[in-house]
Amino acid sequence: MKYRSTRGQVSGIAFSDAVMMGLADDGGLLLPERIPQLTASDLHQMADLSYPQLALNILERYIDDIPRADLEKLIERSYATFEHPEVTPVINKGKIHILELFHGPTLAFKDVALQLLGNLFEYLLARSGQHMNIIGATSGDTGSAAIYGVRGKKGINIFILHPKGKVSPIQEMQMTTVTDANVFNIAIEGTFDDAQAIVKEIFGDLDYKQRHALGAVNSINWARVLAQVVYYFYACFQVQKTTGATEVEFAVPTGNFGDIFAGYIAREMGLPIKKLILATNGNNILSRFVNEGDYSAAEVHHSLSPSMDIQVASNFERYLFYLYGEDSGRINKAMEIFKRDGVLPVSNAELSRTQQIFAASSVNDEETIATIGEFAEQTGYILDPHTAVGVAAAKRVSSGSCPLICLATAHPAKFGDAVKKATGKSPELPAAFEGIDQLERKLETMPADIAAVKKYVNQHALKR
Numbered sequence: 001m002k003y004r005s006t007r008g009q010v011s012g013i014a015f016s017d018a019v020m021m022g023l024a025d026d027g028g029l030l031l032p033e034r035i036p037q038l039t040a041s042d043l044h045q046m047a048d049l050s051y052p053q054l055a056l057n058i059l060e061r062y063i064d065d066i067p068r069a070d071l072e073k074l075i076e077r078s079y080a081t082f083e084h085p086e087v088t089p090v091i092n093k094g095k096i097h098i099l100e101l102f103h104g105p106t107l108a109f110k111d112v113a114l115q116l117l118g119n120l121f122e123y124l125l126a127r128s129g130q131h132m133n134i135i136g137a138t139s140g141d142t143g144s145a146a147i148y149g150v151r152g153k154k155g156i157n158i159f160i161l162h163p164k165g166k167v168s169p170i171q172e173m174q175m176t177t178v179t180d181a182n183v184f185n186i187a188i189e190g191t192f193d194d195a196q197a198i199v200k201e202i203f204g205d206l207d208y209k210q211r212h213a214l215g216a217v218n219s220i221n222w223a224r225v226l227a228q229v230v231y232y233f234y235a236c237f238q239v240q241k242t243t244g245a246t247e248v249e250f251a252v253p254t255g256n257f258g259d260i261f262a263g264y265i266a267r268e269m270g271l272p273i274k275k276l277i278l279a280t281n282g283n284n285i286l287s288r289f290v291n292e293g294d295y296s297a298a299e300v301h302h303s304l305s306p307s308m309d310i311q312v313a314s315n316f317e318r319y320l321f322y323l324y325g326e327d328s329g330r331i332n333k334a335m336e337i338f339k340r341d342g343v344l345p346v347s348n349a350e351l352s353r354t355q356q357i358f359a360a361s362s363v364n365d366e367e368t369i370a371t372i373g374e375f376a377e378q379t380g381y382i383l384d385p386h387t388a389v390g391v392a393a394a395k396r397v398s399s400g401s402c403p404l405i406c407l408a409t410a411h412p413a414k415f416g417d418a419v420k421k422a423t424g425k426s427p428e429l430p431a432a433f434e435g436i437d438q439l440e441r442k443l444e445t446m447p448a449d450i451a452a453v454k455k456y457v458n459q460h461a462l463k464r
């Protein structure tokens, strides 16, 4: 399988190059040249595989430049860190099925992708005799999942900037108690935007970037999308087995359109998904697009589901590419128009095609809290606020004609304040968190000063 960019200037590249490139060199996003099509007999044979076996079966359809035995080992290692034997179990509560994606080391769904990406980076760097220094800024979830993805890996150092005192205490402890020699936590005396601006500027210094072999772990890496395709299959098979249904629906709490795009790929491969329910919080650009064809950015505001506080969704261009009939010319034009006018052009036919695949709703903080409270009362199960956004949206727009699977993207203990507000009780901390506040910390505090950060990275970066 070869990969190409949505913008049309990069094509014919191998999977391993697509992983190392991240963002395509022409500014577009990388996609496979074709989406593998599964027959009914393929699906039948996949239905009883364990999670790692299923992951191997799906990934090898997209990867032909890593020997099968090596890929198998990478997958095994990536999911051995999950504390549930099924990796992503499906729990039935009332009328809905909850797909728990939070059994990885940082208790959020990003682990599913970043555990694999860390192992892939280490493997590919060793194979090419190279090294990499990862730099990123985080407001919470992505940074900790990235740190746990690459801790202890050879050939990689990671520098994660977070705004000092402005991430949740649990998130801060998760990050700073990782004391591996290749992990560097930097607490910036400033806001998340300050931290992000520093990272952007560092990446903009091309000489510095090259000299330090800088890399990123953002949500546009194709390997992240691919890893996420697997749990759609896994969950669909589990629910088909228990209900006898042929089709299912998924409700997906959405920010950067990465998770739900993986669902789109699964559907295009032939998994019988009737609809994908796209759930946003008050930052509703994506649900507006699905319902009205209006993709126009507004200001980001803070919500109780902070990992979805996003306006311009970095993975959306991938869907747009297919919607535009795989026409790079149109993508380039649309991106220019979006930059200039802040809106994306879509025809009525394209909107109605989108609505055949997706249903969407946006859910505000008040409804989020109410949903956590009601669900706890009715079923005894505690939803985290991101998952609650998905459940609330599904209640409004699901067809009701087939089983509904709601993606649970974080453990409720990660967002204890919202849960306490909804139920009157703080969620129980999972065993992995016990005693975390007693552990040794490793972090460096710095002013929001690009020169200071550059100097620190320079001192601690892996060098040739």
Ligand SMILES: *Cc1c(COP(=O)(O)O)cnc(C)c1O
Residues within 6 Å of the ligand: 108, 109, 110, 141, 142, 219, 253, 254, 255, 256, 257, 258, 259, 260, 307, 308, 386, 409, 410
């Ligand atoms: C990142 C994240 C999301 C949103 O996922 P996207 O791929 O950006 O749509 C939802 N919930 C949680 C807990 C997350 O960390």
